[in-house]
Amino acid sequence: MTNGSIDEFGLISRFFGNVGVFDESLYDSPIIPQGIGDDCAILRPPPGHEICLSIDTLVCGVHFPESISPYHLGYRSLAVSLSDLAAMGAKPVAFTLALTIPESSPEWLAEFSRGMSQLAERHQIKLIGGDTTKGPLTISIQVHGLVPVDQAIKRSGAQEGDLICVSGSLGAAGAALRFLHMEAEMDAVNDNIRHLLEHYFCPQPKIELGCLLRSQANAAIDISDGLLADFNHIATSSNVGGLFYEEQIPCSEKLIAEVGSEAQSLALTAGDDYELCFSLPAQRYDQLKGEDLFKNVVVVGVVSAEQGLKMKCKDGSERVLNPGGYTHF
Template identity: 40%
Template structure:
């Protein structure tokens, strides 16, 4: 490229699209000042969440940069969805080992395409030199008192998940094997698609307001996240393994692997929620754009049990995704 490029120029060049600021009414001041200014609507609370992707942990150098941009935003939007919130704005902090214009072009394309799709403007950015990492903070708003929390589920509530589970874990297993064998990445394969291009269930999250009693997004794995929901709600849960919707990719692996992926695998970014007895699942399913499946129910007591088709308890490790577990 022609000459040096400053931090300011990098953000402006790759993320300062006119549309980035014009998408939402709430943006009073976008990229380019000491901070951004946003309007939160009267009668609404502000929702805020942060997520960081690190090269070598969450994605690899031969993965398409657009997928890193997409996923960094999608994982945060999933947290908004789990709160029942509307997107308001995003800020991005990029740490780069060097200025790689091809990478930046791909990354920003993936990030901004999703941002435009869901109508969330990028309102602030920061770039630094160092090992490649992407930190995104997403802001949203939700009517006062209507945010979906992890607490609130009660014994007798149905446990419902959106979409299908285990696809991202299966994709990760494919990728791990592919990298070990040294082959080229096939970004358009179904396995990579699950891992690289997760969707965030924003419209479902909105639809769950005043209906679900508790909700969480499945980022760490079904059993781990169900464990968080139960711990926060002070209840237990029973999961009916045959009811758990499996990603089609799992048809190709053993029953043992399928269980591990669907129950323990992270990064599917589907929603898990507790629906009280009086709420119609059919009515809810009619109004959203993703399949919904009852997988069990909340119970008295504590702890999560998984049962097979005969009602026998399965011995499953609660192996959620945790960057620091068992590694000290």
């Protein structure tokens, strides 16, 4: 804990002392022997397990609009981090929060904490440490999850012939960017726009699906930068390529109703959806497709031995795709 913290002790106990839950009774020995309140928190994975961890930063004006409600900010900040655990097939346990805020407003902090708590409780994950500092609004969250030893799903295992799958429809969060100013009236806007805004402000990390994919998927990643850019990380790590089927790229009806022919391009290249993209042998897909957690899963292509990305178009032609994701400079 550094100095320069803003009345850290008061703030932490009031707004962050009790965020989220973790049910120790599910385990034979304590998993979180120490939470908030000492120089360090302590995690103790049960025998045969290891800890997956990932840190993500959201900067005001870059990753979210200045106008965002603190409730949505708290929710979304945790959601984007949890999505990385989903991509590895890890079960969330605990998280830390590095929160930099320009001023200490109890109303703002209460709402931020409420949004974060709601998602934390849903996924049974507990806030175990952090640092609260004064400065331009910036949120870094590190999440920690458990996975049986050697069962984490890597990016590097995709094999020629695997099906390229995504966990649900894409593009809605990307389309929401043009409607973010309507956040405050989300309940009053039309169904389509509300659908887009919900995908942006409250993404649902695919934790249960990720755990199901352990020992099934050969590779996985979460879609934060766009389907093509993120699958390209799998392709590069696995030394393979991918052929996508244009007619199978999943876009919701509400997205199509709102943006028309732009929907497919958003689905391929817009980020922020936090669905999973994974590479699955065809026979495993056949075994899993009846599962409840697979009901929104769509096969969007096939892994090729040849590197690079291609699209099999609706007219039967093939064209080369540019994986270019979102970069800022």
